[in-house]
Amino acid sequence: MTDSTTLPEIFQGRIDSEEKIEPRDWMPDAYRKTLIRQISQHAHSEIVGQLPEGNWITRAPSLRRKAILLAKVQDEAGHGLYLYSAAETLGISREQMLEQLHSGKAKYSSIFNYPTLTWADIGAIGWLVDSAAIINQIPLCRCSYGPYARAMVRICKEESFHQRQGYELLMTLCQGSEEQKAMAQDAINRWWWPSVMMFGPGDANSTHSAQSMQWKIKRNSNDELRQKFVDQAVPQAEYLGLTLPDPDLKWNEARGHYDFGEIDWDEFYQVVGGNGPCNHERISARIKAHEDGAWVREAALAYADKQRQRARKAAA
Amino acid sequence: MPDKIGRLPLWEVFIRGKRGLDHKHAGSIHAADGEQALQYARDPYPRRNEGCSIWVVKSADIIASQFEDNDSLFDPAIDKMIYRHPTFYDVPEDLKL
Ligand SMILES: [Fe+2]
Ligand SMILES: [Fe+2]
Numbered sequence: 001m002t003d004s005t006t007l008p009e010i011f012q013g014r015i016d017s018e019e020k021i022e023p024r025d026w027m028p029d030a031y032r033k034t035l036i037r038q039i040s041q042h043a044h045s046e047i048v049g050q051l052p053e054g055n056w057i058t059r060a061p062s063l064r065r066k067a068i069l070l071a072k073v074q075d076e077a078g079h080g081l082y083l084y085s086a087a088e089t090l091g092i093s094r095e096q097m098l099e100q101l102h103s104g105k106a107k108y109s110s111i112f113n114y115p116t117l118t119w120a121d122i123g124a125i126g127w128l129v130d131s132a133a134i135i136n137q138i139p140l141c142r143c144s145y146g147p148y149a150r151a152m153v154r155i156c157k158e159e160s161f162h163q164r165q166g167y168e169l170l171m172t173l174c175q176g177s178e179e180q181k182a183m184a185q186d187a188i189n190r191w192w193w194p195s196v197m198m199f200g201p202g203d204a205n206s207t208h209s210a211q212s213m214q215w216k217i218k219r220n221s222n223d224e225l226r227q228k229f230v231d232q233a234v235p236q237a238e239y240l241g242l243t244l245p246d247p248d249l250k251w252n253e254a255r256g257h258y259d260f261g262e263i264d265w266d267e268f269y270q271v272v273g274g275n276g277p278c279n280h281e282r283i284s285a286r287i288k289a290h291e292d293g294a295w296v297r298e299a300a301l302a303y304a305d306k307q308r309q310r311a312r313k314a315a316a
Numbered sequence: 317m318p319d320k321i322g323r324l325p326l327w328e329v330f331i332r333g334k335r336g337l338d339h340k341h342a343g344s345i346h347a348a349d350g351e352q353a354l355q356y357a358r359d360p361y362p363r364r365n366e367g368c369s370i371w372v373v374k375s376a377d378i379i380a381s382q383f384e385d386n387d388s389l390f391d392p393a394i395d396k397m398i399y400r401h402p403t404f405y406d407v408p409e410d411l412k413l
Contacts, residue, residue, distance in 0.1 A: 024382065026383065074363075081343075081360055082343055085345070088344070151343070158364075300348035301323060301324065304348040304349035304352070308349075
């Protein structure tokens with residue numbers, strides 16, 4: 001390293017040689033902003049993602065299923081926490097992030113704006129939504145920003161049970177009565193396309209991709225990851241005896257991948273833009289939970305203050 | 317309504333994975349005091365038998381080296397450290413030194 005090396009050169013040099021960037025390192029403003037946006041949106045998704053599943057905890061069909069679902073939803077809360085902490089290392093406060101979520105300024109994954117109508121939806125979410133999340137998240141374990149990468153390693157370790165419990169739930173339904181199998185099929189019909197959309201706009205329309213690739217925040221293109229998801233889901237659906245709702249889905253020998261139909265991007269942008277079936281309900285539930293919890297935070301602080309004063313008096 | 321979560325201080329969480337290992341940084345958590353930080357850390361971090369002991373330290377109490385000081389803190393070590401390594405010394409191969 002010579003004296004003439006500039007900070008931006010040191011920064012990009014680190015990234016090119018696969019070294020991590022850590023909170024106290026110099027970094028370009030745009031890198032910081034991109035990460036804050038991405039990590040906080042990711043955190044919000046984990047937190048809001050608890051709501052559609054939490055909806056079924058009290059109605060789980062057995063104690064075993066209830067304990068599993070409770071544990072999964074609890075994990076998602078933990079994921080949100082790890083990610084909020086990672087974002088905080090970049091200089092944004094938890095309070096600011098929550099404010100952005102509650103005011104609608106910050107986005108979260110639009111998949112969570114769909115309703116969970118039947119018990120089979122819990123299986124569909126675990127199988128499809130958590131599978132898609134895992135495919136998105138594995139490359140993030142190697143993200144150039146240290147705290148984000150470390151949070152992702154922790155999260156990925158926890159995700160695989162989510163996916164498997166969902167698939168097992170659907171297996172059970174599919175081996176059950178005709179009605180149960182029909183319920184599973186109906187859930188897949190509704191969750192398939194929103195899951196395919198989870199990878200975001202196609203590469204041609206993805207706005208932040210090139211820069212994020214150069215910064216190694218992102219390692220694979222949206223379409224690459226989407227293809228991986230589809231290729232993996234088809235044989236899994238076949239095993240269940242369920243049909244994925246896409247008449248254009250077929251093996252392409254030449255490509256070595258499954259071809260699939262046109263995505264309804266109108267629907268995607270409608271839901272992202274706030275007009276999904278549950279956008280309003282999700283945010284209201286979040287705000288209510290936060291406000292209902294205010295007294296707990298205040299009481300904890302008051303108690304801590306009192307303890308400190310007592311300790312001071314005892315020492316005097 | 318301004319919220320109070322910003323006033324809940326930040327704590328760093330260290331977990332001993334199992335007996336015989338060092339405590340290792342696991343992440344951070346907001347809590348009103350040390351007791352609460354321990355309880356909150358206990359919730360997500362060692363959920364799958366990942367630990368047998370937790371330390372929490374107020375983040376503000378950590379003294380960290382600054383990037384600008386890296387030259388004075390770490391560079392001298394790079395220049396002089398070769399004789400601190402066993403490979404610096406030429407001794408007969410077969411004596412098992
Ligand atoms: Fe998660
Ligand atoms: Fe998950």
